[in-house]
Amino acid sequence: MxxxxxxxxxxxxxxxxxxxxxxxxxxxxxKILLVGPEKLISGELLKYHxxxxxxxxxxxxxxxxxVIGMDEHPAKAVRQKKDSSLSVSAKLVADGKAxxxxxxGNSGAAMAAALFYLKRIDGVLRPAISTGFPTVNGSCIIxxxxxxxxxxxxxxxxxxxxxxxxxxxxxxxxxxKIGLVSIGEESTKGNELTLGAFKLMEKGKFNFIGNVEGxxxxxxxxxxxxxxxxxxxxxxxxxxxxAEMMLKxxxxxxxxxxxxxxxxxxxxxxxxxxRKKVDYSEFGGAPLLGVDGxxxxxxxxxxxxxxxxxxxSAARAAxxxxxxxxxxxxxxxxxxxx
Amino acid sequence: MxxxxxxxxxxxxxxxxxxxxxxxxxxxxxKILLVGPEKLISGELLKYHxxxxxxxxxxxxxxxxxVIGMDEHPAKAVRQKKDSSLSVSAKLVADGKAxxxxxxGNSGAAMAAALFYLKRIDGVLRPAISTGFPTVNGSCIIxxxxxxxxxxxxxxxxxxxxxxxxxxxxxxxxxxKIGLVSIGEESTKGNELTLGAFKLMEKGKFNFIGNVEGxxxxxxxxxxxxxxxxxxxxxxxxxxxxAEMMLKxxxxxxxxxxxxxxxxxxxxxxxxxxRKKVDYSEFGGAPLLGVDGxxxxxxxxxxxxxxxxxxxSAARAAxxxxxxxxxxxxxxxxxxxx
Numbered sequence: 161m162x163x164x165x166x167x168x169x170x171x172x173x174x175x176x177x178x179x180x181x182x183x184x185x186x187x188x189x190x191k192i193l194l195v196g197p198e199k200l201i202s203g204e205l206l207k208y209h210x211x212x213x214x215x216x217x218x219x220x221x222x223x224x225x226x227v228i229g230m231d232e233h234p235a236k237a238v239r240q241k242k243d244s245s246l247s248v249s250a251k252l253v254a255d256g257k258a259x260x261x262x263x264x265g266n267s268g269a270a271m272a273a274a275l276f277y278l279k280r281i282d283g284v285l286r287p288a289i290s291t292g293f294p295t296v297n298g299s300c301i302i303x304x305x306x307x308x309x310x311x312x313x314x315x316x317x318x319x320x321x322x323x324x325x326x327x328x329x330x331x332x333x334x335x336x337k338i339g340l341v342s343i344g345e346e347s348t349k350g351n352e353l354t355l356g357a358f359k360l361m362e363k364g365k366f367n368f369i370g371n372v373e374g375x376x377x378x379x380x381x382x383x384x385x386x387x388x389x390x391x392x393x394x395x396x397x398x399x400x401x402x403a404e405m406m407l408k409x410x411x412x413x414x415x416x417x418x419x420x421x422x423x424x425x426x427x428x429x430x431x432x433x434x435r436k437k438v439d440y441s442e443f444g445g446a447p448l449l450g451v452d453g454x455x456x457x458x459x460x461x462x463x464x465x466x467x468x469x470x471x472x473s474a475a476r477a478a479x480x481x482x483x484x485x486x487x488x489x490x491x492x493x494x495x496x497x498x
Numbered sequence: 499m500x501x502x503x504x505x506x507x508x509x510x511x512x513x514x515x516x517x518x519x520x521x522x523x524x525x526x527x528x529k530i531l532l533v534g535p536e537k538l539i540s541g542e543l544l545k546y547h548x549x550x551x552x553x554x555x556x557x558x559x560x561x562x563x564x565v566i567g568m569d570e571h572p573a574k575a576v577r578q579k580k581d582s583s584l585s586v587s588a589k590l591v592a593d594g595k596a597x598x599x600x601x602x603g604n605s606g607a608a609m610a611a612a613l614f615y616l617k618r619i620d621g622v623l624r625p626a627i628s629t630g631f632p633t634v635n636g637s638c639i640i641x642x643x644x645x646x647x648x649x650x651x652x653x654x655x656x657x658x659x660x661x662x663x664x665x666x667x668x669x670x671x672x673x674x675k676i677g678l679v680s681i682g683e684e685s686t687k688g689n690e691l692t693l694g695a696f697k698l699m700e701k702g703k704f705n706f707i708g709n710v711e712g713x714x715x716x717x718x719x720x721x722x723x724x725x726x727x728x729x730x731x732x733x734x735x736x737x738x739x740x741a742e743m744m745l746k747x748x749x750x751x752x753x754x755x756x757x758x759x760x761x762x763x764x765x766x767x768x769x770x771x772x773r774k775k776v777d778y779s780e781f782g783g784a785p786l787l788g789v790d791g792x793x794x795x796x797x798x799x800x801x802x803x804x805x806x807x808x809x810x811s812a813a814r815a816a817x818x819x820x821x822x823x824x825x826x827x828x829x830x831x832x833x834x835x836x
Binding site: 294295296306309310341342343350351352354373374375376377378379388389390391393394395396397398399400401402403404405406408409413417432 | 632633634644647648679680681688689690692711712713714715716717726727728729731732733734735736737738739740741742743744746747751755770
């Protein structure tokens with residue numbers, strides 16, 4: 161697969177993106193198009209020459225002179241900066257020169273660029289951003305995680321169709337359990353939005369397991385968790401904040417009770433699973449579902465390993481042709497509001 | 499203060515409620531009305547006689563023959579079971595025979611009983627349930643935590659007025675920082691509901707600090723966190739589930755890495771702050787804000803200590819006359835939708 165990587169996206173770009181590209185190219189047959197200011201990127205790439213023999217790797221630099229910052233207004237930035245690394249990455253997919261694009265940058269701008277260059281899939285009412293979240297027994301994906309603050313029932317229904325396909329094809333779960341985030345297990349519990357979505361999802365051509373409550377998400381009750389982007393964004397960020405709080409309090413506990421210091425080296429072993437679990441670099445990026453081409457967003461704080469995993473996710477999504485799978489599914493049984 | 503305690507409410511009733519009443523009466527000047535089947539409760543009370551000299555304590559049993567279960571339909575149960583421990587507790591407040599009532603039972607039924615016997619405060623559009631949540635540097639209160647799944651901007655505005663008073667008077671923070679749960683710090687970020695609520699809250703007669711994101715809640719950015727009951731309920735339950743998941747993974751880590759066992763006794767010290775922090779028994783119950791009388795709901799799994807703390811919270815709320823404070827505030831500047 162040919163993957164266009166926005167070399168300038170994310171807090172640690174271009175170091176992390178370029179190293180991530182090197183790692184990805186080294187351990188796969190994918191060709192990586194590194195998109196960004198040519199001189200800057202080639203200089204960065206040279207740093208890894210000794211260690212990885214960069215010239216032997218299938219990496220090509222595609223020049224793009226502009227950069228979209230993390231705080232820029234998404235739609236405006238994409239409209240104005242046609243030669244930004246993000247826009248050029250999306251264009252490469254639109255022009256058939258890449259099979260997928262990946263960015264660790266401004267996620268709103270990535271969605272705007274995808275909509276501008278790749279367009280929406282016919283019949284998709286609202287594209288969604290879907291992302292991985294750790295659970296006791298593995299992980300689940302949440303859709304939408306923030307692209308759509310206000311949703312209607314039929315939007316949630318389509319999120320379920322699209323995330324089901326991603327989970328099946330890219331994550332490899334044969335019959336993903338699809339849950340609807342609500343405030344009670346019974347079909348009669350919820351708000352207007354989820355009560356309406358429940359009725360649609362009951363009839364969906366996927367494995368709908370009904371409502372899932374807040375506490376069911378980390379328990380791993382569902383493989384795919386459906387909610388509007390407002391709720392999804394709050395769940396994700398709240399989860400991050402809570403995990404940080406717990407680690408801070410554990411640290412404070414050690415500081416306040418010097419007797420506990422003796423346990424530190426041993427504790428390291430005990431916490432290894434937990435650390436791995438909450439490490440977002442394992443999740444491999446968040447796909448934009450419903451745009452006509454494969455586009456993945458990674459965490460803004462991504463280091464090289466997370467970039468590599470995002471490239472691999474994008475390649476898997478392209479290999480399994482999820483764009484066409486979604487097209488067919490939406491055309492067949494997803495177009496309910498006309 | 500005279501506090502009516504629903505002796506039959508909660509998973510551990512009547513053991514935990516009766517012992518909680520004993521503990522509360524022993525360490526305060528409050529009179530506790532233990533509401534439930536007379537024989538059962540007096541038998542339970544006798545168990546503590548040796549240890550606490552129960553006859554010297556200011557506890558009175560008020561007979562109530564029926565019990566509302568945790569899974570009963572709230573409004574229906576309250577309508578039908580007029581002699582339930584919960585209904586009689588609320589009636590005692592309505593009749594001026596108690597200053598406040600407390601229940602660890604079915605929270606929906608507690609709200610229904612409060613609305614039925616105490617009524618809504620004039621001008622209050624929707625009463626809310628407010629509850630405590632741990633933060634890095636203390637705790638915050640969240641309103642609404644589940645009473646109102648669908649809200650309008652003016653409901654959230656009134657939640658802020660009421661929770662501000664509770665936080666000031668009962669928790670003792672002079673100028674509580676009030677935050678609106680949203681998906682971005684800027685006033686332009688959010689969904690239709692929060693965009694509208696932001697405009698109202700900007701002009702509120704309280705210390706509005708603007709939007710708070712999911713991760714800001716455990717960071718303790720706000721003392722009072724305002725959201726609709728759908729979002730509040732998901733935050734709370736998700737937080738519970740996530741904390742459980744993290745503890746499970748730590749336990750699994752110890753199981754998988756026997757070398758870490760050596761750290762267990764020391765770890766106990768280090769985790770003491772964290773354990774105390776996530777211990778809901780410290781929070782002392784969730785007030786129903788906007789009903790015409792003080793009514794608190796405790797966690798269904800409450801043990802005696804949590805019951806005692808809920809009784810103390812209710813007494814503080816009654817002492818500070820928060821019902822009249824809320825009445826005045828709503829009449830003065832809370833009645834915006836007529």
